[in-house]
Amino acid sequence: MRGNERKIILSRYNKCAYCGGTSLATEIDHCPPKQMFPKGQRPKGLEIPSCRGCNAGSKRCEAFGSLLAQIEVEQEFGEIKGGLEQLKKLLRHFQNNYPDLLRALEPTSAQVRDVSRLSTDQGRSYGALDLRAPVVRQELFKFGAKLGFALHWNERKAPLEMGQYVAVSAYSNVQAIRDEIPMGLFDLMPGSNTLAQGAKSARDRFVYSSRSMEDSSGTVHWVTFGQSICYFIFAGSGLDFSKDDEDRVFYPGCFKGT
Numbered sequence: 506m507r508g509n510e511r512k513i514i515l516s517r518y519n520k521c522a523y524c525g526g527t528s529l530a531t532e533i534d535h536c537p538p539k540q541m542f543p544k545g546q547r548p549k550g551l552e553i554p555s556c557r558g559c560n561a562g563s564k565r566c567e568a569f570g571s572l573l574a575q576i577e578v579e580q581e582f583g584e585i586k587g588g589l590e591q592l593k594k595l596l597r598h599f600q601n602n603y604p605d606l607l608r609a610l611e612p613t614s615a616q617v618r619d620v621s622r623l624s625t626d627q628g629r630s631y632g633a634l635d636l637r638a639p640v641v642r643q644e645l646f647k648f649g650a651k652l653g654f655a656l657h658w659n660e661r662k663a664p665l666e667m668g669q670y671v672a673v674s675a676y677s678n679v680q681a682i683r684d685e686i687p688m689g690l691f692d693l694m695p696g697s698n699t700l701a702q703g704a705k706s707a708r709d710r711f712v713y714s715s716r717s718m719e720d721s722s723g724t725v726h727w728v729t730f731g732q733s734i735c736y737f738i739f740a741g742s743g744l745d746f747s748k749d750d751e752d753r754v755f756y757p758g759c760f761k762g763t
């Protein structure tokens with residue numbers, strides 16, 4: 506993005522989308538991040554005003570999300586798109602910075618067998634990662650929350666307010682193949698969007714759909730990353746949560762100082 510475009514966005518929208526509008530936006534945050542794309546070449550769209558604290562505090566979950574999103578895409582298209590290099594770079598980044606997280610993601614041999622059997626049934630290849638460890642789930646939901654704040658801002662062109670929250674549900678490729686995703690949710694959503702710039706489109710790795718609730722209590726979003734992971738996200742207020750849901754509910758300012 507050119508300096509000019511950055512200035513235009515920040516002069517029009519001067520509040521950070523991630524901390525309830527309490528901080529001035531000084532940076533443009535790309536959500537999903539550039540590192541998700543081969544050679545960092547990210548088509549335009551979803552440029553979100555952010556303060557430094559929120560942008561810096563979400564680096565870890567964004568690296569996690571980028572890794573997750575590329576597992577399947579790179580296996581299928583890596584050679585053609587030169588994306589394999591990007592995946593290798595990300596893996597090195599994880600090895601150096603978050604070795605525990607990388608270890609926790611290592612699939613068990615039973616999971617690898619399971620996914621390769623599902624892949625054969627479906628006639629295509631899927632990647633396997635173990636998403637069960639608490640440290641992994643934390644990043645999985647946090648990345649979903651980042652998307653929720655960004656997509657809410659994109660829908661309203663205003664930050665999610667203090668006192669409101671983002672609630673995240675995540676589904677894996679395995680759950681998708683086994684029809685464990687509540688498909689009724691899709692029926693509520695308008696057509697899908699992606700990032701695009703000229704002939705370049707991110708449709709193979711990132712698709713989203715957003716709408717406002719009729720009672721204006723918030724916004725809802727579907728996000729899918731290739732055949733890797735899919736999120737259903739609510740941003741607003743008025744939902745009931747049980748104690749079990751606490752780890753997937755996020756409030757404005759949650760990225761600061763993490």
Ligand SMILES: [Zn+2]
Pocket residue numbers: 521522523524528555556557558559560
């Ligand atoms: Zn902020």
